[in-house]
Structure formats: C-alpha cells, structure tokens
Amino acid sequence: MSFVFYILATLTLAGALAAVMLKNTVHCALALTVAFAGLALLFLNLDAQFAGFAQILVYIGAVAILVVFAILLTKGSETPKDGVFSRTWLAGLAIAAAVFAVLGWAVLNSAWALPHETAVPEVTVKQIGDALVGRYVLPLEIVAVLLTAAMIGAVIVAMHEKERTK
Amino acid sequence: MSPLAGFLIVAALLFSIGLAGALTRRNAILVLIGIELMLNAANLNLIAFWRYGPHPEALTGMMFAIFSIAVAAAEAAVGLGLVIQIHRHAHTTDIDAMNRMKG
Numbered sequence: 001m002s003f004v005f006y007i008l009a010t011l012t013l014a015g016a017l018a019a020v021m022l023k024n025t026v027h028c029a030l031a032l033t034v035a036f037a038g039l040a041l042l043f044l045n046l047d048a049q050f051a052g053f054a055q056i057l058v059y060i061g062a063v064a065i066l067v068v069f070a071i072l073l074t075k076g077s078e079t080p081k082d083g084v085f086s087r088t089w090l091a092g093l094a095i096a097a098a099v100f101a102v103l104g105w106a107v108l109n110s111a112w113a114l115p116h117e118t119a120v121p122e123v124t125v126k127q128i129g130d131a132l133v134g135r136y137v138l139p140l141e142i143v144a145v146l147l148t149a150a151m152i153g154a155v156i157v158a159m160h161e162k163e164r165t166k
Numbered sequence: 167m168s169p170l171a172g173f174l175i176v177a178a179l180l181f182s183i184g185l186a187g188a189l190t191r192r193n194a195i196l197v198l199i200g201i202e203l204m205l206n207a208a209n210l211n212l213i214a215f216w217r218y219g220p221h222p223e224a225l226t227g228m229m230f231a232i233f234s235i236a237v238a239a240a241e242a243a244v245g246l247g248l249v250i251q252i253h254r255h256a257h258t259t260d261i262d263a264m265n266r267m268k269g
Contacts, residue, residue: 005169009176016180016203020187025195032199035180039206046173046217051209051231058235063202063242070195070246074253085190086262092189100182107174114170114218121222128232131225139229143236150240154247 008045012038023084025071033064047120050128173214181207194249194259198242205238 015035022028036059043052086092132140167175184203191197209231216227253259 002169005172009172013176013179013183016183019199019203020183020191020196025193028196028199032202035203036206039180039210042173042176042210043213046213048213048217048228048231051213051228051235054232054235055209058239059202059206062239066242066246067195067199070249073250074195074259084192084196086192089190093186095189096182096186099185100178103178103181104175107171107178111168111171114168114174115215115220116168116170117218117220117222121217123222123225123228127223128225128228131229136229136233139233143233147236147240150244154243157244158247158250 002045004045005042008038008041012042026068029064029067029071032067033060036060036064047123050123050125168218170214170218173210177207177210177214180204180210192260192262194252194261194264195246197261198245198249201245202238202242205234205241209234 012035015031015033015038018031019028019035022031036055040052040055040060043055181204184200184207186200187203188197188200191200212227212231212234216222216225216231219227249259252264256264258264
C-alpha cells in the first residue's frame, strides 16, 4: 500500500463524511465535490486515466453543479429547526454499520483469494474507443437512448407545475 | 494487506457512509448525495478489480464503470428534477414531511 493511496483514501472518506454530516446543505455539496475529486484521483492512481477524467467531467463538472442548483432552487440551504437528521437516524446508522461490518468481514476473509496482478495495464484512449464502438456498441446505444430519455424526462418533470399554474 | 483489499475496504467505507447519509438525512437532496456516493463506491470496486484482475486488456471493469457513470448522471438529473418539482408542490424537501402520495 503506497503512501499516496492513504492520502487519497483519507481525502475521499473525509469529503464523503463531511458531505453527509454537515448541517448547511451548500457545505455538503462542496464536501461532495471534494469526495468526487478524491475518487477521480483514486481512479488515476489505479492507472484508469479515462475513467478518472470521465469522473472529473461528469461528477465535478455536471452532477455537483446540478446538486448546487437544486439546493439553491429549493431553499435547501436553510437549516430546518428540528435538525438535519431524521427521527429514525439511529436505525439508519445501525444498518449502515452492519453493512460495513459484513463487507469488511468479507473482504478481510477473502484477502488471500483476491487477484493481485502487478503489471500496469497499458490502455490507450484509442483502445477504449475501439471497444466502445466494437464489442460494447449495444450498451453504448442503450446509454445514449437512456441519456436522451432522462434529459427529456427531467425537463418535463421540472417544467410541469409552471405550465399548470399559468 | 494487498492493494486490492485496501481499495475494497475504502469502497466499503464509502458505500456505508453513503448508505448512512441516505438513511439518516431529512433533506431529499442529501439522500440523493448519499446514493451518488454509493454508486461511486461501486465504481471504485469495478476499477480496482479491473486494475488488479487477470485480464485488464479486455477492459470489462473499465467499461462497466464508464457506463455506470453515465447511468448515474441520468439518475442525478431525473432525481434532482423530481426534488425540485416536489418542492414546488409541497414547499418542502423534508422527507419526513412527505407522508402521502396524493397531492
């Protein structure tokens, strides 16, 4: 385990923890951006350059901006008077802890069986493009249809009420 | 601990943090943030297995992660659109206050 990995893991987990713990929703969105950036750096650390840059473009460039827009449009930055956590927060925390216990137990118990190839994979963007329009062309088309449908759907869902009140 | 086990532990922690956020926060946008963190933890697992698995040149894990990123972007757009619409309708994003489906 390299020193860089520990730094990036700490950064990502601290960002994620802040994103779900902070009171002000705008601060949560900023912490979420830190977590996404840490994940992108972890991808780069894993020699997955294309996925790392896609993560930066899609998550930091689009999803984080969308979240900020949604927070500002819904006045979500005001802290509610009865707290930011739901009434059943203890049960939720217990479920999350149980899930982590099971996942951690499974990983630590199967550590001997995990693959550990040391050779750095040589993957160029050209290879990824060839794979996208070759072997993975059907998923690519389906994702294109899904993104179109989601874009139209999001616009229709967000526009509906305004038309009705006119 | 092997490098892959380290990445898997980090992904498990990230998934649990996202799950805790999705289950404990009141604000619907924060619930969506928790779901995004869980999706990202799955992506980290896919990339880590691709990197340390036996056949990285097949690009399977990488492709799965890229498609997962695209699907997560679509999910975020529709989810946040729904939250905005619910806020216009009910004037709240508090999930505890949304206890009926009839408008």
